[in-house]
Amino acid sequence: MSIFTNILQNSCRKTLLLEPESFHMLCNVANFHRLPKLSSQAPAAEEKVLPEMLMQPQARPKEGRVKSLKEMPGPKTFTNLVEFFWRDGFSRIHEIQQQHTKQYGKIFKSHFGPQFVVSIADKDMVAQVLRAESEAPQRANMESWKEYRDLRGRATGLISAEGQDWLKMRSVLRQKIMKPKDVAVFSSDVNAVVTDLIKRIHSLRSQAADGKTVNNINDLYFKYAMEGVASILYEARLGCLQSEIPQQSLEYIAALHLMFSMFKTTMYAGAIPKWLRIIIPKPWIEFCNSWDGLFKFSQIHVDKKLSEIQAQLDAGEEVEGGLLTHLLVSKEMTVEEIYANMTEMLLAGVDTTSFTLSWSSYLLARHPQVQQAVYDEVVRNLGRYQAPIAEDISQLPLIRGVVKETLRLFPVLPGNGRVMHEDMVVGGYLIPKGTQLALCHYSTSYEDECFPAALEFRPERWVRKDNMDRVDNFGSIPFGYGIRSCIGKRVAELELHLALVQMLQNFRIDVSPHSKPVHAKTHGLLSPAAPINLRFVDRE
Amino acid sequence: MISKQTPLRTLRGQRHTACGFSRAFSSSTGTLRSEDKVTVHFINRDGEKITTEGKIGDSLLDVVVNKNLDIDGFGACEGTLACSTCHLIFDENIFKQLDPVTDEEMDMLDLAYGLTETSRLGCQICLSKSMNGMTVSVPEGVADVRQAADMGLTPS
Ligand code: HEM
Ligand code: FES
Numbered sequence: 001m002s003i004f005t006n007i008l009q010n011s012c013r014k015t016l017l018l019e020p021e022s023f024h025m026l027c028n029v030a031n032f033h034r035l036p037k038l039s040s041q042a043p044a045a046e047e048k049v050l051p052e053m054l055m056q057p058q059a060r061p062k063e064g065r066v067k068s069l070k071e072m073p074g075p076k077t078f079t080n081l082v083e084f085f086w087r088d089g090f091s092r093i094h095e096i097q098q099q100h101t102k103q104y105g106k107i108f109k110s111h112f113g114p115q116f117v118v119s120i121a122d123k124d125m126v127a128q129v130l131r132a133e134s135e136a137p138q139r140a141n142m143e144s145w146k147e148y149r150d151l152r153g154r155a156t157g158l159i160s161a162e163g164q165d166w167l168k169m170r171s172v173l174r175q176k177i178m179k180p181k182d183v184a185v186f187s188s189d190v191n192a193v194v195t196d197l198i199k200r201i202h203s204l205r206s207q208a209a210d211g212k213t214v215n216n217i218n219d220l221y222f223k224y225a226m227e228g229v230a231s232i233l234y235e236a237r238l239g240c241l242q243s244e245i246p247q248q249s250l251e252y253i254a255a256l257h258l259m260f261s262m263f264k265t266t267m268y269a270g271a272i273p274k275w276l277r278i279i280i281p282k283p284w285i286e287f288c289n290s291w292d293g294l295f296k297f298s299q300i301h302v303d304k305k306l307s308e309i310q311a312q313l314d315a316g317e318e319v320e321g322g323l324l325t326h327l328l329v330s331k332e333m334t335v336e337e338i339y340a341n342m343t344e345m346l347l348a349g350v351d352t353t354s355f356t357l358s359w360s361s362y363l364l365a366r367h368p369q370v371q372q373a374v375y376d377e378v379v380r381n382l383g384r385y386q387a388p389i390a391e392d393i394s395q396l397p398l399i400r401g402v403v404k405e406t407l408r409l410f411p412v413l414p415g416n417g418r419v420m421h422e423d424m425v426v427g428g429y430l431i432p433k434g435t436q437l438a439l440c441h442y443s444t445s446y447e448d449e450c451f452p453a454a455l456e457f458r459p460e461r462w463v464r465k466d467n468m469d470r471v472d473n474f475g476s477i478p479f480g481y482g483i484r485s486c487i488g489k490r491v492a493e494l495e496l497h498l499a500l501v502q503m504l505q506n507f508r509i510d511v512s513p514h515s516k517p518v519h520a521k522t523h524g525l526l527s528p529a530a531p532i533n534l535r536f537v538d539r540e
Numbered sequence: 541m542i543s544k545q546t547p548l549r550t551l552r553g554q555r556h557t558a559c560g561f562s563r564a565f566s567s568s569t570g571t572l573r574s575e576d577k578v579t580v581h582f583i584n585r586d587g588e589k590i591t592t593e594g595k596i597g598d599s600l601l602d603v604v605v606n607k608n609l610d611i612d613g614f615g616a617c618e619g620t621l622a623c624s625t626c627h628l629i630f631d632e633n634i635f636k637q638l639d640p641v642t643d644e645e646m647d648m649l650d651l652a653y654g655l656t657e658t659s660r661l662g663c664q665i666c667l668s669k670s671m672n673g674m675t676v677s678v679p680e681g682v683a684d685v686r687q688a689a690d691m692g693l694t695p696s
């Protein structure tokens with residue numbers, strides 16, 4: 001799924017009518033392009049500036065003249081249509097992002113139906129735009145999400161809210177789940193989930209002919225990610241890693257799958273003009289149904305917690321608890337806002353984390369020497385049996401490197417969007433206020449000038465020589481940057497780090513001998529195009 | 541329903557500041573005595589010097605917020621290590637004494653504008669006695685550079 005697929009939704013309306021089948025992919029296109037360059041600063045004379053940190057003074061066009069959008073290169077609307085519909089460009093959006101960059105340069109324009117998008121595929125331009133953000137940056141048009149919420153009398157959550165509404169909720173939530181120290185306290189909750197993951201690996205592989213293989217590992221990691229994030233958000237276990245998953249959780253998974261796998265449908269829903277719904281009602285109905293399922297699930301868990309708290313109060317007990325308890329007791333947000341945020345955070349926190357875990361296991365399996373080095377580092381610091389906590393991770397730079405390098409090669413969000421809040425000169429062009437930008441993170445992640453030998457998996461490139469070692473890494477910002485960046489970044493990192501360490505302590509991870517290389521395809525998120533099958537071999 | 545007066549002790553997810561311990565300490569001493577305060581000079585982007593006082597244990601972001609210092613865009617993410625707009629440049633002798641930098645702060649410093657060898661994020665730096673009288677500089681802003689670049693340039 002993509003939480004950001006709406007960027008192009010308006011733009012897609014026209015095209016949808018031409019070719020409904022592939023419509024949803026179009027919507028992602030905007031996500032998957034890149035951005036412009038930032039200015040340099042003249043350091044005060046007495047400061048020592050790290051030379052590699054200096055950016056070229058650019059923003060200023062060489063000709064000394066700001067160009068207009070008319071002069072900006074980019075694919076013709078027709079060429080774009082052929083690329084996407086005829087040649088099935090949709091699942092290759094990330095590659096087309098690269099291709100367009102080669103062809104048109106680091107800033108180019110595209111039309112998708114009525115929607116106009118300026119793509120930026122340059123780390124300095126991306127930096128320029130993100131650093132100049134307003135108090136409440138806007139990612140894209142979220143009309144259909146809002147419409148559903150209005151229809152049902154629901155509130156918007158962080159993903160769908162805008163302006164002051166967004167800022168108010170963000171200020172509350174970031175003080176709970178963004179600071180590394182606040183998130184570190186969840187180590188034991190996450191470790192309990194990791195223990196279940198390891199058990200589940202044992203049980204699944206014992207059912208395989210060779211006693212070692214787990215097929216389609218993402219299936220398992222999906223459950224891990226869901227269980228992990230719910231243990232933090234809801235302070236509750238869902239039972240996804242048991243062999244018998246409780247009915248309620250199964251229903252939720254079904255709603256989630258409906259939302260993700262049919263996000264094609266959800267895109268139709270947003271893209272089909274309201275008047276057409278009379279003739280083509282299904283997409284909008286399914287869109288609403290999957291949201292109903294997602295909201296229902298959060299509501300059950302939130303209400304359950306609420307009655308637990310009430311019972312404690314009635315019994316005169318002190319109320320203790322984690323995130324949800326705090327939100328309910330402090331009343332900094334309304335209960336509707338809590339439902340909406342729990343729903344949207346769970347939606348954003350599952351596939352993202354599970355794909356990343358799938359890709360990192362896959363990459364480690366494909367690079368046994370790297371895996372050995374990471375394993376050695378873990379054993380050197382923790383031994384084989386001691387479960388890590390957040391504070392241990394600073395001793396394991398390679399584990400952090402594995403996650404960063406995985407997200408560089410497979411950024412789950414290969415592109416992101418921003419709506420310009422003011423006129424700005426980017427890459428020599430005047431970009432007017434209101435323009436939809438697409439930040440092409442996938443392209444910048446593969447640039448040799450940012451990352452030498454960019455095609456290779458080298459977690460050690462992220463290991464610092466010392467605390468003064470700095471890297472200009474705007475080329476790879478998989479969680480975004482700034483006040484609207486991923487609120488679940490630290491939660492995701494914790495889940496990824498703790499799971500990877502314990503899996504390595506327990507197993508050597510190999511690729512299954514019969515499996516072919518797995519490539520990425522864009523389906524909302526950058527996901528494995530084929531099942532990843534792995535062998536989990538006991539360490540001595 | 542839940543009343544506001546309810547005694548609440550959140551075990552997990554409670555609010556930590558980068559300077560949690562010292563802050564708890566200083567507030568528990570009740571009214572502040574002058575020795576609980578240190579003087580800090582900020583050199584703002586335009587070169588203007590702002591002299592102010594901060595409580596020992598407070599972060600430099602707390603100082604900017606509490607004293608309402610006019611530093612444009614400073615501390616946008618409220619100390620949650622998501623933005624690096626609280627970037628400050630220290631004198632070398634002070635820089636050397638600062639608490640060790642965490643991985644997360646280093647990652648955000650990588651994205652800070654106009655980075656120097658003595659840069660840190662203000663939301664992660666807690667005031668201590670030995671910082672009394674120190675000077676920190678706010679790096680030139682992105683906006684300043686942009687304005688300069690835009691000057692006299694209009695679309696044709
Ligand atoms: C590897 C895992 C993850 C990746 C790569 C990822 C990536 C991202 C990205 C790129 C954005 C957009 C940021 C921007 O526009 O600047 C985002 C937003 C968001 N993410 Fe994540 N994410 C991950 C995990 C999570 C988790 C576990 C949660 C749950 C707590 C979560 C919740 C959110 C929310 C709520 C937003 C919207 C924030 C806002 O608009 O204020 N994400 N994520
Ligand atoms: S205030 Fe955002 S990182 Fe310090």
